[in-house]
Structures are given as structure tokens and as C-alpha cells.
Amino acid sequence: MLIRIVRMHFTETGVEKFLTVFQDHKLAILNSPGCIHLELLKDPDNSHTYTTLSHWQDSSCLENYRKSELFAAVWKKVKPFFSERAEAFSLEQFIHV
Numbered sequence: 456m457l458i459r460i461v462r463m464h465f466t467e468t469g470v471e472k473f474l475t476v477f478q479d480h481k482l483a484i485l486n487s488p489g490c491i492h493l494e495l496l497k498d499p500d501n502s503h504t505y506t507t508l509s510h511w512q513d514s515s516c517l518e519n520y521r522k523s524e525l526f527a528a529v530w531k532k533v534k535p536f537f538s539e540r541a542e543a544f545s546l547e548q549f550i551h552v
Contacts, residue, residue, distance in 0.1 A: 457547060458511075461542070489519070
């Protein structure tokens with residue numbers, strides 16, 4: 456399993472717009488082939504910072520999603536609301552207790 460973390464910092468006016476885009480597309484993302492889990496996390500110390508946490512069957516499923524029309528459409532809508540560059544990285548599950 457591959458875990459994808461994307462931390463995004465938004466402008467004050469961009470937060471509400473981002474939340475609308477996420478709400479509108481969350482089920483489509485979750486239903487992408489290989490997506491096992493999706494959640495949105497909010498930074499408790501910065502109300503303009505959110506992180507998506509998604510679990511994928513493997514790296515090829517994530518890569519297929521990242522090359523999809525859905526990803527392109529969502530990213531195009533969200534990117535203008537950033538106050539700084541998003542931070543993204545992937546992790547493999549190593550030990551699960």
C-alpha cells in the first residue's frame with residue numbers, strides 16, 4: 456500500500472473555494488481505481504492549511520490517478536487558491552500495529 460500526503464496552504468478567500476472543490480470531487484477521487492482511503496485534515500494552528508491523506512493499492516494506481524482527467528481538472532481548480540507551493544510526498548506502509 457502507498458500513502459500519499461499533500462499539504463496545501465491557501466489564501467484566506469481560497470479556503471472556502473477549495474473546500475467546495477474538495478466536497479464536489481471527493482467521491483470521484485475515492486472511486487478512482489486503486490484508491491482505498493481519502494481524508495481531509497485541517498491544521499489546528501493554521502486555519503488556511505489543509506492536508507489530504509490518501510491510501511492507494513500501489514504506486515501505479517496513484518500514478519494513473521495523477522495522469523487522469525479528474526486529477527487535472529481538480530488541480531486546475533484548486534491551484535489558484537494556494538498561498539504557497541503545495542508539499543506532496545508518498546510513503547509505503549512499513550509497520551502497522
